[in-house]
Amino acid sequence: MLRLHDTSSGALQPVEPTTGPFTMYVCGITPYDATHLGHAATYVTFDLVQRQVRDRGHAVRYVQNVTDVDDPLFERADRDGVDFRDLARREVALFREDMTALAVLPPDAYVGVEESMDGIVEKILALWDAGQAYPLPVPGESSVDVYLDLATEPEFGQVSGWTREEMLAVFADRGGDPDRPGKRDRLDPLLWRGARAGEPTWDGGRLGSGRPGWHIECTAITIDHLGMPFDLKGGGTDLVFPHHEMSAAQAYGLGGGAVFARHYAHQAMVAYEGEKMSKSKGNLVLVSRLRHEGIDPMAIRLVLLAQHYRRDWEYTPSLRADAQDRLARWRAALSGNVAPAPQEAVDGIRACLADDLDSAGALAVVDAWADRALAGEGEDPTAAGVLARTLDALLGVRV
Ligand code: 5CA
Ligand code: ZN
Numbered sequence: 272m273l274r275l276h277d278t279s280s281g282a283l284q285p286v287e288p289t290t291g292p293f294t295m296y297v298c299g300i301t302p303y304d305a306t307h308l309g310h311a312a313t314y315v316t317f318d319l320v321q322r323q324v325r326d327r328g329h330a331v332r333y334v335q336n337v338t339d340v341d342d343p344l345f346e347r348a349d350r351d352g353v354d355f356r357d358l359a360r361r362e363v364a365l366f367r368e369d370m371t372a373l374a375v376l377p378p379d380a381y382v383g384v385e386e387s388m389d390g391i392v393e394k395i396l397a398l399w400d401a402g403q404a405y406p407l408p409v410p411g412e413s414s415v416d417v418y419l420d421l422a423t424e425p426e427f428g429q430v431s432g433w434t435r436e437e438m439l440a441v442f443a444d445r446g447g448d449p450d451r452p453g454k455r456d457r458l459d460p461l462l463w464r465g466a467r468a469g470e471p472t473w474d475g476g477r478l479g480s481g482r483p484g485w486h487i488e489c490t491a492i493t494i495d496h497l498g499m500p501f502d503l504k505g506g507g508t509d510l511v512f513p514h515h516e517m518s519a520a521q522a523y524g525l526g527g528g529a530v531f532a533r534h535y536a537h538q539a540m541v542a543y544e545g546e547k548m549s550k551s552k553g554n555l556v557l558v559s560r561l562r563h564e565g566i567d568p569m570a571i572r573l574v575l576l577a578q579h580y581r582r583d584w585e586y587t588p589s590l591r592a593d594a595q596d597r598l599a600r601w602r603a604a605l606s607g608n609v610a611p612a613p614q615e616a617v618d619g620i621r622a623c624l625a626d627d628l629d630s631a632g633a634l635a636v637v638d639a640w641a642d643r644a645l646a647g648e649g650e651d652p653t654a655a656g657v658l659a660r661t662l663d664a665l666l667g668v669r670v
Contacts, residue, residue, distance in 0.1 A: 273323045273625050275503075276581060278511060278535040279430050283627060286320075286503055286534050292330035294497045295320065296532070298489060298506035298514065299381070301338040302362035303347040306369040307555040308575070308586050309507065309541035309548040315572060315667070316538045316580040317505045318375045319628050322665055326621070333378040334496045336489055337363055340384040340482055343551070345471065355471070359383075369558040372568040374667040382492050384483065385473070391483045391491040392475050394525055395462045399478075403524045404462055407453045414465025414479050421456050424520040426528065430535055431512040438512055445513055446485055460517040462487050486517035493531075494522065504532035508539055509547070542585040556586050569668055570594040576630040576666060597638070602670050604641035605659050611649030613657040616640040620665055633666060 272285040287293065297317045300310060321331050338344075339359040348355035370377065384391070395417060398404040403423040406415040421427050431438075438458055442449050449457035461484035466472040472480040483491075493501065499522060504515060515535060522531035540547045543554045561571055573594035578584045604610065616636050623632035640658065643649060662668045 273320070273327065274627055275320070275534065275536045276627050278515075278537050279432070279532075281432065284534060286536075287324060287327060288329060288502055292332045293324045293503070294501035295331060295333045295503045295505065296489070296493045296497055296501060297333070297335050297378070297504075298510055299335040299337045300362070300366055301341055301343055301550075302359040302366065303344040304362065304550045304555075305557045305559050306366050307541075307548050307550070307557055308543075308571075310366075311369065311373060311558050311571070312541050312575050312578070312580070313505075313507050313538040314370060314375050315373060315575045316628065317536075318667055319576075319580075319624060319630060319665075320503065320505070320536070321376055322667060323624050323628075326665060331379075332497065333376075334380045334382065334492065335378040336387075336492045337381065337383045338485065338488065339363070340471070340473075340488075341485065365559060369562070372562055373558065373572050374568070374663075374669060376667075380496050382496060384488050387488070387492050387495065388473050388483070390495045391487055392463075392478060394491045394494070394521070395475070395483070395487060396477060398462065398521065398524055401524070405455065407451070409465040409467060412465060412467055414467070414481055415463075416461060416465045416481075417463040417478060418454060418459040419462050419517070419521055419524070421459050421520065424524050426523040427516065427520040430516045430519045433512055433516075438516075442513055445509070447513055458513075460484060460486050460513060460521075462521070486514055487521055489514070490518045490521040490525070490531075493518070494525065499526055500530040500533050502532070503534045503536060505536050506538070508537040511535075511537055536580075538580050539583045542583065545585070548586070561591075566591065567595070567598060569670070570598045572668060573597055573634070576634055576668070579631055580628055597634070598668075598670070600641050600645065601637060601662075601668075604644035605655045605670050607644060607655065609650050609652050610644040610654035610658075611640060612651045613640070613654040613661070616658060617661045620661060624665060630666070637662065 274283045275286050277284045324331050344355050348358045404417050406417050463478050463481050465481040519531045574590050619636035620633045623629040659670050
């Protein structure tokens with residue numbers, strides 16, 4: 272059984288489905304800038320999950336959104352004098368190229384906001400009609416903003432397990448508006464942003480024109496593409512609160528208190544130059560830049576796999592050098608005619624990954640086999656082929 276640390280319960284839990292395909296939703300990019308190593312860490316982590324689940328014989332249904340309607344995208348498009356849709360298309364194409372280079376298996380559905388607008392509007396109206404949402408007039412405009420009324424969602428708080436103080440401490444920094452006059456609770460999340468002069472808007476039917484808030488985007492896309500409950504919701508730890516907490520609160524409301532995600536897993540933050548790597552701060556190590564510098568994408572993947580997904584870490588060029596050395600050793604070990612029998616290593620890789628994705632442990636297993644092969648041990652002529660296929664299938668490392 273694959274076991275993962277579940278954010279919501281704080282415990283290791285088996286995540287495999289009992290019937291039907293494994294259903295997984297991972298929060299996708301906001302496509303206004305290129306993929307950095309933090310994004311790549313998140314998508315490689317959930318790629319390992321997908322590979323583990325498939326290795327156990329289950330089908331996987333994997334959905335990822337693209338936040339292609341959001342302020343940072345509009346602001347960057349304005350700054351650069353381009354249409355926001357063109358910017359999003361360009362960055363999504365680059366993201367997919369980066370993911371392909373890193374051997375990340377693509378999601379089955381890759382879903383944008385604009386194409387999901389009807390489903391999102393329908394969910395907001397359902398919450399409103401059920402008395403779980405309320406309007407606030409937009410000052411100086413004829414439109415309304417619509418907020419979720421958290422007082423109607425008793426399950427709120429279960430994903431993060433945070434206190435109200437902890438929530439309020441980060442809410443404003445993570446897209447919330449605690450000081451908006453008229454809100455019933457400072458933490459109530461925005462469901463619909465009514466039209467404002469100079470901003471792109473969409474027809475929201477009875478909501479009037481405007482655009483959806485961020486959290487309802489992921490709630491609606493999840494429900495419309497996976498239903499609920501589904502098996503695993505993922506993203507970086509920066510999304511635990513408010514994004515995943517609010518997405519779940521809205522879904523509980525829509526489902527009459529039904530379970531949204533059975534499990535939550537989160538990738539720890541990758542830092543660079545002392546701070547979380549983020550597009551807004553600009554301290555980025557871009558996957559595309561490393562690729563253009565001629566770094567083998569498999570070495571980039573090995574940089575990520577050498578870290579446990581639940582520990583924050585900071586990128587340094589020496590980690591890249593280590594990964595390049597490792598890749599070269601593996602390639603050398605796999606190029607011999609005979610080598611040590613592979614089964615123990617194959618079992619070891621599987622066991623490490625099944626244990627909360629201990630990818631660093633799995634690399635150590637391969638290192639040990641490679642050391643023996645390079646020392647001239649072993650007589651097995653099929654070993655290199657078996658191990659190369661295992662590395663490809665389980666770790667996504669193509670030697
Ligand atoms: N579009 C939203 C999610 S709906 C978003 O957070 N987009 S993002 O482009 O900012 O991030 C994409 C994914 O990468 C998210 O899952 C996020 O949690 C993750 N991520 C962002 N920065 C880092 C980082 N420094 N380390 C690890 N993961 C990160
Ligand atoms: Zn999301």
